[in-house]
Amino acid sequence: MLSAAWTLTRSPQVPLMLPERRTGIHRYWTGQKFDPEQAFAQALVDNAKRALQIQHDVERSDAGRAFSNSTAARAWRWLVSHYPLLGSLLMQFELIEDVETCRRMDIPIAAIHPGCGEIYINPVRGLSFEEAKFVIAHEALHAGLCHAGRRQGRDPFLWNVACDFVINNWLVSMNLGAAPAGGLLFDEEIRGWAAEDIYLRLASDLRARRKLSTFRGNACDLLDNDPKKFFSDREEFYRRALLQGLDYHQACGRGELPGGLVEAIRVLTQPPIPWQAPLAEWIRERFPLPLHQRTYARASRRQSATPDIPRPRHVLPEEERVTRTFGVVIDSSGSMDRSDLGKALGAVVGYAQAQAVRQVRLVYCDAAAYDEGYVPIESLAARVTVRGRGGTVLQPAVNLLESRRDFPKTCPILIITDGEFEPDLTIRHDHAFLLAPGGRLPMSTAKPVFRMT
Incomplete structure (x- = not known):
């Protein structure tokens, strides 16, 4: 024994x-x-x-991938071994195929939780091998393209749907697997659109929401209870894994990829442009440094011995003095943080002074408009006192500026706000929006939008 x-x-x-x-x-x-x-x-x-x-x-x-013989596990192994684009990314996730877990989380087909590093597949749905490849690739791209971190305060479900349209268009173009039966978020009309643009289109027609569904039905298949909590490190980790997969995929010649997908992956590897840079460019385009002109109208003080002899000097034309200004509308509602206002005004002062802007027309607005008149640019951030702190209605402030005779029609308007204002705001002048961190506009616009970080 x-x-x-x-x-x-x-x-x-x-x-x-x-x-x-x-x-x-x-x-x-x-x-x-x-x-x-x-x-x-x-x-x-x-x-x-x-x-x-x-x-x-x-x-x-x-996670059972090496030993399980389920359809989803075989599809997982196929993607890792045959599709380098997603191989390194999928290896960072755990495949969960548990009926009770999917029932408790209300997942009819699939979902992904980038923060926990888990992909959920409901075995009751009975996906075929090709359908499982499509679904797993779909969920992996949600994490690799950092869709949770890019939501930026948008409606979670509509943002999830917008991202689904983008991913599905790419997967169909790549001929990767087959879409599950029962409908797919796919539209040839919006092929090539960015998720942000699709979101604006969906947000303008909320009645269409009832007809939309993700792989989790009427809920988000992109689970991110608190993206700010975990996406600081994991987002960079997933982004790097997807980029490595792209490089290996192209080096091995494993097939063509949609140009939009390649561009989206490459863009994620570049550091985001700070909001101050496009704001400075906006001010520079509208107020280029004036060309110096010579005049003999007054004698030079450098040679007092010969005051009768006129000598040249540089002057700024009078029309430049009048039109070299712009309006600043500050949302002074209670939802605006004072530190954000300070950062915004400090940036505006610095870039305006660099372009020789000497004064701006300042208007505060919450439930009513408060006209401060023309304020010297150097005192905009130092001596101005914020009034109001009530609700947010910006139309009176815009109407006040556009109706003043001393405010030229060619002067632009910069609106500093958190985006919580009326969606039917009408502005005839050239304008731009400077949004507080996490803010978003209630309507779509073709004008420049600078988002503070």
Whole structure:
């Protein structure tokens, strides 16, 4: 019996680990007399526990992908081995195929949680091999393209649907698998559109929401309970994995990819342009530095000995003095943070001074408009006191500026707000929006929008 037990525990997977024994059977070991039979029995128990722990860790790390023969697991392995674009990205996720988990989370087909690193596939749906490839690739691209972190305060469901349209258009173009039966968010008319543009179109027609559904039905298949909590590190990790997969895919010549998908992946690798840069460019385009003109109208003070002799000097034309200004409408409602206002005004002052803008027409607006008149640019951020702090209605402030005779029609207007104003705002002058962090406009616009970070 002893030899049989010894042979059983000497398997290559779990070798027998006997306690260290000192020379001499009657010597004392750790304060007690060494008993070979007791030591051997304890070794059997410890090795059994260790074998179970090793098996548990293997199953947990591999999530059943290496051993499971389910359709989703086979599709997973096919994507990892045959599709380098998604291989490195998929290896960072755990495949969950549990009926009870999907029932509890209300997942009829599939969902992904980038924060937890899990992809959920409902085995009850009975996806075919091609359908499973399509669904897994769909969910992986949600994480790789950082859709959760790019939501930026938008409606979660509509943003999820907009991203689904983009991903599905790419997967259909790539001929990767087959879409599950029962409908797919796919439209040839919006092929090539960005998710942000599709979202604006969906938000303008909320009645269409009832006809839309994701792989999770009427809920989001992109689970991100608190994207700000986990996306600082994981987003960069997924982005890098998708970029590595793209480089390997192209180096191995594993097939053509849609140009829009390649561009979207490449763009994610570039650092975002700070909001101050496009704001400075907007001011620079509208107020280029004036060309100096010479005049002989007044004598130079440098040579007082000959005051009767006129000498040239540089002057700014009078029309430039009048039109070299712009309007600043500040949303002073209670939802605007004072520190955000300070950052915005500081940036406006710095870039306006660089372009020789000496004054701006300042208007505060919440429930009513407060006209401060023309304010010297250097005192805009230092001495101005914010009034109001009520609700947000910006139309009176815009009407006030556009109706003033001393405010030229060619002067632009910069609106500093958090986006919580009326959606039917009408502005005839050239204008731009400077949004507080996390803010979004209630309507679509073709004018420049600078989003503070």
